[in-house]
Amino acid sequence: MSARLPVPAADDSGGSQGVKAQLRLREMILAGELPGGARIAELTLVEILGVSRTPIRAALMRLEQEGLLEALPNGGYAVRTFSERDVADAIELRGTVEGLAARIAAERGVAPEVLAEARDCLASIDRLLERPALDDEAFTRYVDLNQRFHNLLSDMCASPVIVREIERVVNLPFASPSGFVVVQANSPRARDMLIVAQDQHRQVLAAIEQREGARAEGIMREHARLAQRNLREAVLGQVRMPGVRLIRPQ
Structure with missing residues (x-):
């Protein structure tokens, strides 16, 4: 769904992990592994994806910008429906x-x-x-x-x-x-x-x-x-x- 997203440099390990986490989370959402309306738990994603919370947070912010997630009033994100x-x-x-x-x-x-x-x-x-x-x-x-x-x-x-x-x-x-x-x-x-x-x-x-x-x-x-x-x-x-x-x- 995204178009011409910037790709981090090869030595940008934090940025690269964020992009990988973003791609994997997008796949999970579109495949229904994270259903519409589901609240996203950062700690659970850390365990599933095997990366730290920093790239997870970057990935969640990008997916909100894409429109697949919505920010919740009390913090965190949920999968959007349309x-x-x-x-x-x-x-x-x-x-x-x-x-x-x-x-x-x-x-x-x-x-x-x-x-x-x-x-x-x-x-x-x-x-x-x-x-x-x-x-x-x-x-x-x-x-x-x-x-x-x-x-x-x-x-x-x-x-x-x-x-x-x-x-x-x-x-x-x-x-x-x-x-x-x-x-x-x-x-x-x-x-x-x-x-x-x-x-x-x-x-x-x-x-x-x-x-x-x-x-x-x-x-x-x-x-x-x-x-x-x-x-x-x-x-x-x-x-x-x-x-x-x-x-x-x-």
Whole structure:
């Protein structure tokens, strides 16, 4: 769920332990090992993770910033839960901000080398989707390439203000471009849905190259609606995905 989080230097043992604790705690939350509403006990985490309280506290603070935990009035943290509307609004917000970035990129123009990098990324996705079905390794590769393409789209607007807002919104729980892609992996329509998403990728890149700002913006907002459909399927229990138990049906 997080995007472009800073990685501590190799010799920063305290910081490295904090990041490792953060990653492990996130996994535990999304896997349901720490259920929604559960209060987080630092001493218990020290025993489970085998690290001191200092990196545990750093990890808890980061997960609060990500939105997976909430600070309690009397101290400590609890695992947050989210309404379906909360998640839908976060996805809608991502589509709006990414649409703005695409429009500005189209209106201001993009360096040829960046456009070439985006085309190469889409060509790699095309090669994956040539397969009649995706195994786990291929699907993991798709998720990486999908995230890379969305990062490139963000960078194309050349606006530090907008890039910062995109990074903020994709850190909202379940709002990242790949937040619900796992739903597609478990759906019988998986490959078909990915082909639709890839077509939208190609359409928005073409609109940016042709300097069609309004069209580029509209495509990115429509693109986010694929995640909205995946969200609904996950909440209805039609497919399984990590963390879905944190989402309350409306």
